[in-house]
Amino acid sequence: MTARAPDAAALGRGQELYLRARQLIPGGTQLLSKRPEMFLPEQWPSYYSSASGARLRDLDGVEYLDMSYSGIGACVLGYADPDVNRAVIAAVEAGSMATLNCPEEVELAELLIELHPWARMVRYTRSGGEAMSVAVRLARAATGRDVIAFCGYHGWHDWYLAANLAEGSSLDGHLLPGLSPAGVPRGLHGTMLPFQYNRPEELRAIVREHGKLAAIVMEPVRNHMPDPGFLEEVRELATAAGAVLIFDEITSAFRLNTGGAHLTFSVTPDVAVLAKGMSNGYPMGAIIGTREVMEAAQTSFISSTYWTERIGPAAAMATIRKHRAANAAAHLVAIGKRVQDGWSAAASAQGLPVEVGGIPPLGHFAFQLPNGQAVRTLYTQMMLDRGFLATGAFYAMLAHTEADVDAYLEATHEVFGLLAGRIASGTVESSLRGPVAHSGFRRLT
Numbered sequence: 001m002t003a004r005a006p007d008a009a010a011l012g013r014g015q016e017l018y019l020r021a022r023q024l025i026p027g028g029t030q031l032l033s034k035r036p037e038m039f040l041p042e043q044w045p046s047y048y049s050s051a052s053g054a055r056l057r058d059l060d061g062v063e064y065l066d067m068s069y070s071g072i073g074a075c076v077l078g079y080a081d082p083d084v085n086r087a088v089i090a091a092v093e094a095g096s097m098a099t100l101n102c103p104e105e106v107e108l109a110e111l112l113i114e115l116h117p118w119a120r121m122v123r124y125t126r127s128g129g130e131a132m133s134v135a136v137r138l139a140r141a142a143t144g145r146d147v148i149a150f151c152g153y154h155g156w157h158d159w160y161l162a163a164n165l166a167e168g169s170s171l172d173g174h175l176l177p178g179l180s181p182a183g184v185p186r187g188l189h190g191t192m193l194p195f196q197y198n199r200p201e202e203l204r205a206i207v208r209e210h211g212k213l214a215a216i217v218m219e220p221v222r223n224h225m226p227d228p229g230f231l232e233e234v235r236e237l238a239t240a241a242g243a244v245l246i247f248d249e250i251t252s253a254f255r256l257n258t259g260g261a262h263l264t265f266s267v268t269p270d271v272a273v274l275a276k277g278m279s280n281g282y283p284m285g286a287i288i289g290t291r292e293v294m295e296a297a298q299t300s301f302i303s304s305t306y307w308t309e310r311i312g313p314a315a316a317m318a319t320i321r322k323h324r325a326a327n328a329a330a331h332l333v334a335i336g337k338r339v340q341d342g343w344s345a346a347a348s349a350q351g352l353p354v355e356v357g358g359i360p361p362l363g364h365f366a367f368q369l370p371n372g373q374a375v376r377t378l379y380t381q382m383m384l385d386r387g388f389l390a391t392g393a394f395y396a397m398l399a400h401t402e403a404d405v406d407a408y409l410e411a412t413h414e415v416f417g418l419l420a421g422r423i424a425s426g427t428v429e430s431s432l433r434g435p436v437a438h439s440g441f442r443r444l445t
């Protein structure tokens with residue numbers, strides 16, 4: 001993947017292991033967002049030996065404060081949260097799998113419905129993408145229709161990657177750059193119609209032209225806050241078209257409140273999908289919805305052995321209860337806002353063109369320069385040297401303290417100053433000890 005063969009001896013143990021991984025695991029990792037090339041090729045620690053709170057240790061025993069993706073958004077409370085771990089250990093000791101069902105799945109359903117009173121029924125998976133597949137299957141089964149209008153990223157499954165099938169295979173992939181639909185049946189071409197966030201006129205046109213939609217699928221919020229009336233209009237269009245409105249809350253939930261972000265905006269979907277933020281790093285996914293749509297599960301076959309194990313629901317209940325008791329969302333918003341304001345302040349102090357975006361708990365920034373990705377890579381390199389995992393995003397955790405943010409912003413101020421100097425002298429690329437990071441696929445939002 002990189003232009004030149006790295007010298008294994010000069011790398012840390014993490015990069016050394018990653019070279020082996022690349023021979024054994026196609027793509028190197030299981031998740032695009034965990035590829036070292038996305039952060040700092042040939043230098044990113046890549047693997048952790050232990051993680052606790054907001055800190056982790058790499059394979060060389062070096063400790064870092066994680067001010068980046070916080071388990072790719074999966075850990076809202078913090079790494080190895082003791083309360084969640086206690087619940088998980090109890091579930092393990094009580095037997096995490098048996099021929100009979102675990103009662104926790106009913107208790108969790110009650111808790112999720114208590115948080116989302118519009119929902120009446122619940123199904124489970126163990127990951128986000130598969131939960132979205134279930135939601136879409138339910139919508140198609142409930143409506144007897146196929147076509148989906150969508151906005152944003154929703155996983156790797158056929159229903160979604162079908163968006164990248166074009167009439168001719170040479171055009172495949174232009175809609176969601178970097179997401180190849182190889183292996184997705186061409187028969188699904190035409191089943192996915194994209195619209196952009198905060199562009200109701202695009203969805204209106206789809207509804208006008210295609211009428212019979214099975215579902216409208218979107219995140220209620222991600223990179224931007226909804227414009228006034230946008231989510232309300234989406235709701236109205238879905239109702240008028242007889243389409244199931246599915247809110248993908250895999251990443252947005254448990255950031256602005258204890259539950260789906262839609263609760264904050266008072267717009268009610270027919271189905272909401274919860275996953276990553278719900279169980280603090282333990283696999284769990286939930287599809288919650290109206291009785292009418294959820295009952296469609298009885299008419300289609302949706303069933304999997306490990307959707308019945310005990311760890312996921314035990315972790316989810318412990319996470320949700322702690323999240324609610326600690327008012328974690330208020331902390332995530334406050335910390336995230338401090339970081340976003342800190343990026344802007346450091347950028348203007350150093351005269352760097354930096355664009356800051358995202359809701360506060362899921363903030364991101366980019367250098368608005370032709371070689372912005374190289375500058376961001378150098379930022380990551382310099383921050384790593386100072387003991388921080390840092391990239392162009394910060395996902396807040398309850399475990400991040402004010403002192404963590406102080407230390408991070410102080411280092412960011414210093415590094416932005418150094419970057420301004422390297423930009424002025426044209427030495428950004430020559431200051432990198434490895435290649436420029438990949439920018440991966442672009443989210444269609």
Ligand SMILES: Cc1ncc(COP(=O)(O)O)c(C=O)c1O
Binds near residue numbers: 127155
């Ligand atoms: C909005 C959204 N949908 C779907 C997914 C896919 O979830 P998972 O990676 O658990 O399969 C993600 C993961 O990043 C996501 O952010």
